[in-house]
Amino acid sequence: MSDLALKGTNAAAAEAASRSAVLRRLRLTDSVFHGLTRGASLLVLALLSGVIIALVIGAAPALGTFGFSFLFDESWNPVTERFGALAPIYGTLVTSAVAMVIAVPVGLMIAFFLTELCPPVLRRPIGIAIELLAGIPSIIYGIWGLFVFAPFLQSHVQPFLIGAFENVPVMNVLFAGPPYGIGMLTAGLILAIMVLPFVTSISRDVFDAVPPVLKEAAYGLGCTTWEVFRNVVLPFTRVGVIGGFMLGLGRALGETMAVTFVIGNAHHVSASLFAPGTTISASIANEFTEAVGDLYTSSLVALGLILFFITFIVLAIARYMLMRLQQKG
Incomplete structure (x- = not known):
């Protein structure tokens, strides 16, 4: 009887460990996906900012010379x-x-x-x-x-x-x-x-x-x-x-x-x-x-x-x- 109880305890522990591993993998996947989506959004802002900065720098001589x-x-x-x-x-x-x-x-x-x-x-x-x-x-x-x-x-x-x-x-x-x-x-x-x-x-x-x-x-x-x-x-x-x-x-x-x-x-x-x-x-x-x-x-x-x-x-x-x-x- 004690052997059966020990086997059941080991099986439950193994199942819990497997479930914990699955949850960790899912959390890791979700974190990676969250990071990728955030990075894509920030990339758009960075590209837009880069375009604006490049245009402002390039237009500065003309705007400085002629003004409004x-x-x-x-x-x-x-x-x-x-x-x-x-x-x-x-x-x-x-x-x-x-x-x-x-x-x-x-x-x-x-x-x-x-x-x-x-x-x-x-x-x-x-x-x-x-x-x-x-x-x-x-x-x-x-x-x-x-x-x-x-x-x-x-x-x-x-x-x-x-x-x-x-x-x-x-x-x-x-x-x-x-x-x-x-x-x-x-x-x-x-x-x-x-x-x-x-x-x-x-x-x-x-x-x-x-x-x-x-x-x-x-x-x-x-x-x-x-x-x-x-x-x-x-x-x-x-x-x-x-x-x-x-x-x-x-x-x-x-x-x-x-x-x-x-x-x-x-x-x-x-x-x-x-x-x-x-x-x-x-x-x-x-x-x-x-x-x-x-x-x-x-x-x-x-x-x-x-x-x-x-x-x-x-x-x-x-x-x-x-x-x-x-x-x-």
Whole structure:
């Protein structure tokens, strides 16, 4: 009897030791995983800090020479070493605004059509076609825009807009000047095509998440399709729609190659959307390899720093808006 009790005690001790070893291994694994996730998070902060520090150091000579006038000076003359960021900032904001004004309504309508109105046989092909637009390299958009889209605008669209708005206040300023084909309007339209897949995909996903009972109840009360979209779908998905808008805006602000091909790369500010212009990313891409002298190079780095802060401000506003919407919801 004592032998059986001794064997049972040994078995219990062995089981307890085995369980303790398993727990130690699990704790060790959990600690390693916790350390890896923390390290990845800190790595992101370190990389972001490194980018900011590098931009600030590189932009210091230009900002020290020109001061705040760098932000409001239109001139860009490498010969006299007089540089200003007003024209690139203006072009970046205008082309991005044109792109979002076009892409957001069109993307929302496509997303609602795919989720509510599209025949099932067409839903998948149209969805795949929209997603394929996001996979086309930006340089292909630029080549197509320069050799196909810009000549079409120059021959057909821009002359029509000039004639249609010739006597309309404000609009005759926006659509004035000779039809070059290239310019800020062309760049904005190319950006709209590039941004459209992001807005459409995210909007379609959030529209699919709307409970069917809400839409069925609205239709049961006699609401039209437009009323269901405006009063049910959009309010329910407003957080996701704003997120898609901000994602598209971030893409539009930083796009380089496609814009470089079609914007005209002229460092001046014009109220006309037909006029050639430039953006921050296009200026950097065009001139960085040709920059001779520390002040020239520093001015281009300062443009990159400005673009970084513009993107940061846009994302901060987006986060604030989403936070307010979530609190109200």
